[in-house]
Amino acid sequence: MTSEPSNVVRVSHPLVDHHLSVVRCETTCPAEFRAAVHRLTMLISVPATDHLPTNQVQIQTPVAIADCRRISADVGLVPVLRAGLGMVDPVLQILPDASVWHLGMYRNEETAQPVGYYDKLPNGSPPDVAMILDPMLATGGSIDLVVRRLQRWGVGDIRVLSIIAARPGIQRIAEDFPDVKIFVAAVDPELNERAFIVPGLGDAGDRIFDTPNQD
C-alpha cells in the first residue's frame, strides 16, 4: 500500500503487477488485452466486495448440516460504455446474482468533458450497493457524472473499480465524494496535454474493441 488518498485502495499483488505489464504494453494484441483486463478485474473484485453483508444459512451437505453464509445485499454493476463492458464478465463470475445497469459516456476529444449518450437506469428502487466499472479514471469527469447519477437514483453505497486511475482524477473524486472508494490496480501520476493517463495504457475502449483512432 502507498501514500494514496484514503479513498483509494491500490490492490497490491504479484499477479496484479504481472497482468498490468500486459495491458500497459503497446504490442499486446486485443485478445490478450481483453484477457488481461478480465484477470485484473477479478483480482480487484475480491477486495472491492469485502464489505458485502452476509446472512447465516444452514446447508445440508451430503454428510451433515453446515452453518454457511450467503451474500444478502442486492448488488448492481454499472459498466460505463464502452470500455467498462470489458469488466462485466469477471465481476459476474464472482457475483453471479448481480444486476447490470448500463450507462454510455464518451469524452469530447477537444474538451475532455464527458458526454452521456445512453442511460438504462430504471425508475424503480436502487440496489443496496453499486459497483461502477470503468478501466480508466483520468480527469475523473466521467466517474463524477456517474456517481451523481447513481446518487440521484438513490444508491447509498457506491464503489468504483478501475484498472488505472490518475492522481488528479482520484483527488477530484475524493473531494466531491469522500465516501466513494476506488479500487485500482495502479495509480499513475499525471495526465498529458490530451488528458490521457501517463504512463497509462492508451485508450482502453479502443484496445478492448480493436478500434484504433476512434477517439
Ligand SMILES: O=P(O)(O)OC[C@H]1O[C@H](OP(=O)(O)OP(=O)(O)O)[C@H](O)[C@@H]1O
Ligand atoms: O476520467 P475521464 O477524464 O472522464 O476519462 C475516463 C473515461 O475515458 C474513457 O472513455 P472514452 O471516452 O475513451 O470512451 P470509450 O469507452 O467509448 O472508449 C474511459 O473509459 C473513461 O470512461
Ligand SMILES: O=c1cc[nH]c(=O)[nH]1
Ligand atoms: O488514458 C486514458 C484516458 C481516458 N481514457 C482512456 O481510455 N485512457
Ligand SMILES: [Mg+2]
Ligand atoms: Mg475510449
